[in-house]
Amino acid sequence: MVLAKVVGTVVSAHKEARLGGIKFLLLDKINPATMQGKNDYVVAIDGVGAGPGEVVFYVAGSSARLTAVTDGKPTDATIVAIVDNIEIRGEYVYRKDGQ
Amino acid sequence: MVLAKVVGTVVSAHKEARLGGIKFLLLDKINPATMQGKNDYVVAIDGVGAGPGEVVFYVAGSSARLTAVTDGKPTDATIVAIVDNIEIRGEYVYRKDGQ
Amino acid sequence: MVLAKVVGTVVSAHKEARLGGIKFLLLDKINPATMQGKNDYVVAIDGVGAGPGEVVFYVAGSSARLTAVTDGKPTDATIVAIVDNIEIRGEYVYRKDGQ
Amino acid sequence: MVLAKVVGTVVSAHKEARLGGIKFLLLDKINPATMQGKNDYVVAIDGVGAGPGEVVFYVAGSSARLTAVTDGKPTDATIVAIVDNIEIRGEYVYRKDGQ
Amino acid sequence: MVLAKVVGTVVSAHKEARLGGIKFLLLDKINPATMQGKNDYVVAIDGVGAGPGEVVFYVAGSSARLTAVTDGKPTDATIVAIVDNIEIRGEYVYRKDGQ
Numbered sequence: 206m207v208l209a210k211v212v213g214t215v216v217s218a219h220k221e222a223r224l225g226g227i228k229f230l231l232l233d234k235i236n237p238a239t240m241q242g243k244n245d246y247v248v249a250i251d252g253v254g255a256g257p258g259e260v261v262f263y264v265a266g267s268s269a270r271l272t273a274v275t276d277g278k279p280t281d282a283t284i285v286a287i288v289d290n291i292e293i294r295g296e297y298v299y300r301k302d303g304q
Numbered sequence: 305m306v307l308a309k310v311v312g313t314v315v316s317a318h319k320e321a322r323l324g325g326i327k328f329l330l331l332d333k334i335n336p337a338t339m340q341g342k343n344d345y346v347v348a349i350d351g352v353g354a355g356p357g358e359v360v361f362y363v364a365g366s367s368a369r370l371t372a373v374t375d376g377k378p379t380d381a382t383i384v385a386i387v388d389n390i391e392i393r394g395e396y397v398y399r400k401d402g403q
Numbered sequence: 404m405v406l407a408k409v410v411g412t413v414v415s416a417h418k419e420a421r422l423g424g425i426k427f428l429l430l431d432k433i434n435p436a437t438m439q440g441k442n443d444y445v446v447a448i449d450g451v452g453a454g455p456g457e458v459v460f461y462v463a464g465s466s467a468r469l470t471a472v473t474d475g476k477p478t479d480a481t482i483v484a485i486v487d488n489i490e491i492r493g494e495y496v497y498r499k500d501g502q
Numbered sequence: 503m504v505l506a507k508v509v510g511t512v513v514s515a516h517k518e519a520r521l522g523g524i525k526f527l528l529l530d531k532i533n534p535a536t537m538q539g540k541n542d543y544v545v546a547i548d549g550v551g552a553g554p555g556e557v558v559f560y561v562a563g564s565s566a567r568l569t570a571v572t573d574g575k576p577t578d579a580t581i582v583a584i585v586d587n588i589e590i591r592g593e594y595v596y597r598k599d600g601q
Numbered sequence: 602m603v604l605a606k607v608v609g610t611v612v613s614a615h616k617e618a619r620l621g622g623i624k625f626l627l628l629d630k631i632n633p634a635t636m637q638g639k640n641d642y643v644v645a646i647d648g649v650g651a652g653p654g655e656v657v658f659y660v661a662g663s664s665a666r667l668t669a670v671t672d673g674k675p676t677d678a679t680i681v682a683i684v685d686n687i688e689i690r691g692e693y694v695y696r697k698d699g700q
Binding site for chain 1: 509510511512513514515516517518519520521526528541543544545546554562563564566567574575576577578579
């Protein structure tokens with residue numbers, strides 16, 4: 206799975222029928238060592254109610270269809286978790302509560 | 305899913321039988337932060353009636369087969385949405401109506 | 404799908420049984436804006452009778468198995484079309500007949 | 503499969519239901535010729551009880567679901583082995599016991 | 602499929618049960634135009650009895666499971682052929698017999 210930040214939204218009125226009613230979020234992948242965005246974007250379906258600015262991870266490939274929201278849908282990137290904290294070598298590099 | 309612009313077409317008379325009657329569009333992936341093309345091209349099947357110059361996103365991998373147009377076909381990239389607008393951190397970076 | 408040029412062949416006497424009798428072509432991916440090779444090679448199964456020097460596109464991933472030649476075979480890259488012409492922004496960048 | 507080192511953990515209280523009770527490890531891919539990290543991170547599900555600092559390899563794509571821990575779950579990266587040693591051209595470049 | 606050279610082995614006593622008894626080879630991808638390694642490594646399951654120093658190609662993704670050795674196993678890279686020769690634009694760039 207890939208760590209990313211929710212940076213925006215993508216809106217489409219004209220889309221494949223199986224994607225009707227789906228919300229698309231724009232993600233920027235992040236390097237957890239620095240928590241900076243990589244300027245490397247992906248459009249993902251939100252499977253967990255993520256909001257702008259949140260750090261998430263998404264699943265790519267065929268597994269992107271294995272969530273309650275995306276079953277049978279043509280997706281290759283689905284957000285499966287909102288991240289609370291990331292620890293590297295015993296140190297927090299990210300804590301959602303900001304402490 | 306990946307943001308891209310429709311920049312052209314690819315025509316083939318001699319192709320796998322299951323791709324008969326299919327139209328192939330040439331896409332250039334875009335960086336939504338700048339809306340510039342990346343000079344990184346992919347041939348995609350059009351699942352939504354996209355036209356030249358339009359911003360779209362396509363789905364890659366096995367999910368590319370999960371559209372009305374591509375069911376059971378050997379595709380790894382299918383356009384599933386024509387984009388109306390893209391918003392990053394509360395600002396529109398793209399609006400199809402150009403306003 | 405990915406645009407490439409057929410640049411050679413790869414021969415193997417000792418291979419997985421399900422690949423018996425299969426011909427392997429060596430492809431160099433191309434940038435259609437310049438029609439130059441990228442020096443980025445892939446070994447592909449030929450599903451359409453492509454020959455040396457021809458511009459083709461191949462399908463990657465699980466869809467590579469969905470052709471008459473490759474059904475059930477362990478392939479991740481199968482040529483599915485010989486390209487006749489490529490047009491970018493209204494201009495031909497490639498025409499097989501060379502005109 | 504891809505060689506990587508376990509460098510940390512990612513914690514999420516709010517995630518896709520099918521991922522409940524799953525532990526997520528943060529991996530940094532390594533170059534076995536130097537055994538250095540590539541500063542290229544992935545979030546993986548642990549299928550083998552790996553711990554911090556251990557060298558592992560993980561499987562990507564749909565095969566990431568084919569383990570006892572991940573069957574039917576939306577994962578694209580699952581650790582399938584803790585590495586004991588790596589040998590390149592007859593020389594050990596890594597031995598877990600450090601000798 | 603991807604051309605690579607067998608450069609070593611990876612040994613693991615502690616691994617996913619379905620991988621028991623499997624031998625893992627370390628491959629370095631090669632550029633066939635120069636036959637040099639790319640310093641880009643992958644751990645692959647051997648489906649054809651390849652040995653150190655041999656040039657092979659492996660299949661990635663779900664097709665890596667479609668060999669006699671890997672059926673149903675969590676692999677994303679399986680060697681499916683030992684290469685005898687590679688020809689580019691009518692010239693041999695590699696012949697296993699070294700002539």
